Amino acid sequence: MRRQQPPRPVRDPLTRPVERQVPPAPRSRAMHAMSARAAQGRFVLQRCTECEAVTYPPRDICPVCWGELAWADQPRGATILAATMIRVTTDLYFHAHLPWRIGTVALDAGPVAIVHLHRDLAVGDRATMRLMLDKGGNAALFALPEQEGNPMADPQWREFVVPVQDRAVLVTDGDTALGKAVVRALVAAGAHSVLVGTSTPGVPMPAEGDPEQVRQVPLDLTDSQSVTHCIAQLGGPIDIVVNTARFVRPGGVSAGGRLLHQQRALDVGVLGLLRLAEAVAPVLAGRPAGAFVDLLSIHALVGDARFAGFSAAEAARHSLLQSFRHEMRATGVRVLSVFFGAIDDEDHQSVPFPHIAPDRLAQGVIEALASGREQQAVGDVARDLMARWLADPATTNRENNL
């Protein structure tokens, strides 16, 4: 009864597989600070706290006056000064992606920088700068045409993002309101196939009304055997995994918490992530643009006393994701954390508005993939809490749990 996935082109099975390389990794502490901000989609450069000169590349001290440097958001405009095509390199990653276009730009923020150049840009053009993460997770400046068409047409740009078009995706807990919204968004974004993991007993497969590229598979993250079997029986490559699984119940620490609920929140959110990551990591590692997207509560950063056990599980999950990201660096697989507040679903009936609509959140997942962002807060509540937490974690924690 299982529906077949749409066919993919078959390659010569004896062809030597392409080995995935990543760009050079070692970076200075200042560069890591820039990458951490790039991961959030910000466009930042260092500005001197004394002479106000903006500097690039990242440094430890102001090259003009030796003053202290601070990160500041900057205007994104730039003018192309020079362009060239690299045709020879000793770097394994870039060697595999030659020819590679770079150029020199005058940033509106002040400095002149060597940047990755979109193929449509010529000397004298105005450009919009993006601070992207490269395959190795490090910040890199990329110049896009000011009038943005579809940058996905540029193969160089695709190296910095996670394309969804024509890719195979696995969505966990796809039978919830959130899971269904994510599946819809992936189909709308042109995914080649979407495997929908469902753990609900008695759900008919395939579900009625599913589009052609959607297939339901049994997948229960609380069951190691189920996860192993599901991944083993995929019968095809998976490019992107979107983990929407969660178990949300209200409850405190000393009162009102139900141990079985907390246990399940941990089993689904934390151990479930471990089971899933272990099973899919080798599958993703072989793909040209593999990604693992985890949807987690913004209360992973700042606990919520009304949902104490759930928040603790999400905090543990956030920690695991950081380690998982580190492990996947060498493979070029991107690990994305998409944070959000209360969803407009049955789990958050008691939480005051605003709630985020599942479809809006699903759109945030697509945006995070399209911009390659490792850390994305979706919705007003999550964005506000993230901004406050980044600025002052201690105060934000007090404000949320007085």
Added chain:
Amino acid sequence: MTDPADALAALVDGLAAGAIRVVDLTNTLSPDFPVIVLPAEFGQCAPFRMEPVSRYDGDGPAWYWNNISMNEHTGTHFDAPAHWITGRDLPEGTVDRVAPRDFVHPAVVIDISAESAADEDFVVTRALLEAWEARHGRIPPRHWVLLRTDWYKRVGTPEYLNLKADGAHSPGPDGDAMRFLVHARDCVGLGVETVGTDAGQASRFDEPLPAHTILHGNGRYGLQCLTNLDKLPVFGAVILASPLKIQGGSGSPLRVVALVAGRAG
């Protein structure tokens, strides 16, 4: 009466010679074996889970073993009287206190498979039991009463739990039938192939969940998720059902087997 030592020797000889067969009435305990699903406001039954500790690998080069977890009522399982509020004050109500003599009892098999196939909400009534006795003879005392529904053939499909929008649908007894079996026939307990001794819709009966209420209130037991009841004779099978000795436990997964006279047909 036969000398007990001779009787035991005859049993062992019969088993060795194949004249007495052992029929397994147990479903395989696996992570995907369905568990009872209660309305959302109640706590839920945990399914079976298994995590390997080692499998001839670095964590144990020459040995293989797993950590397992489950509810007391997962898979083929035994319900002790303390499982139900009516049986909570009984002195031998928990599995660790169940008298060992109750681990071995004869059984009578009542076949309602045709009725269950025709009506998934089929209700066993006192009238049905009396009509059954008129055909087969009186249900003897201190027997397990096993309801053969052939429901075990649905294991592995959604039709086993048979969840619909209004809950589960599966056959079971009503209150009068249970009082008849417990008080008039002194049954040891009720054994079923479904996930509960009560019918799927029994919480909506005028007298809700009569099997649990009446069985356990009177110190009787339940056996659920049995298989192969169609391979047992109407009379004469002997059930071996010894629950795990869980301190204060309300029930236990277990291996249930039947001893049946005669060679396999």
